[in-house]
Amino acid sequence: MRIVIVLACAAGLALAVTPRFLGPDTVYDSGMPIDVGYYAAPVMYDWNGDGAKDLICGQFSAGYIRLYPNVGPDSAPEFAGFSYFQADGSQITLPSG
Numbered sequence: 723m724r725i726v727i728v729l730a731c732a733a734g735l736a737l738a739v740t741p742r743f744l745g746p747d748t749v750y751d752s753g754m755p756i757d758v759g760y761y762a763a764p765v766m767y768d769w770n771g772d773g774a775k776d777l778i779c780g781q782f783s784a785g786y787i788r789l790y791p792n793v794g795p796d797s798a799p800e801f802a803g804f805s806y807f808q809a810d811g812s813q814i815t816l817p818s819g
Contacts (some may be wrong), residue, residue: 731786756801764779764780772804775792789805790803
C-alpha cells in the first residue's frame with residue numbers, strides 16, 4: 723500500500739507544470755509611469771467594491787501606502803491619480819527603511 727501511495731505522489735509531481743514568470747512591466751497613472759521609489763510592495767485588490775481591482779502600493783522609503791483606484795476594466799486597468807491610506811483623518815505610516 724505504501725509503494726502505491728509513493729508512486730502516485732511521484733507521478734503527480736512529474737506531471738506538475740513549472741510556472742513561468744514574465745519580466746517586469748511598467749504601470750502607468752494618467753500616462754506617467756508610477757514610481758514609489760525602491761522596494762515597492764504592490765497588490766491588486768478591489769478596495770472600493772466597484773468590481774475592478776485597484777492598485778495598492780506600499781512605499782519602503784517613507785512607509786506610506788498609496789491607493790490607485792482602477793477606472794478601467796480588470797483586463798486593461800487604468801489609473802488616474804492616487805490617495806494615501808488614512809485612519810481617523812491621519813495618514814497611515816508604517817515602519818520603513
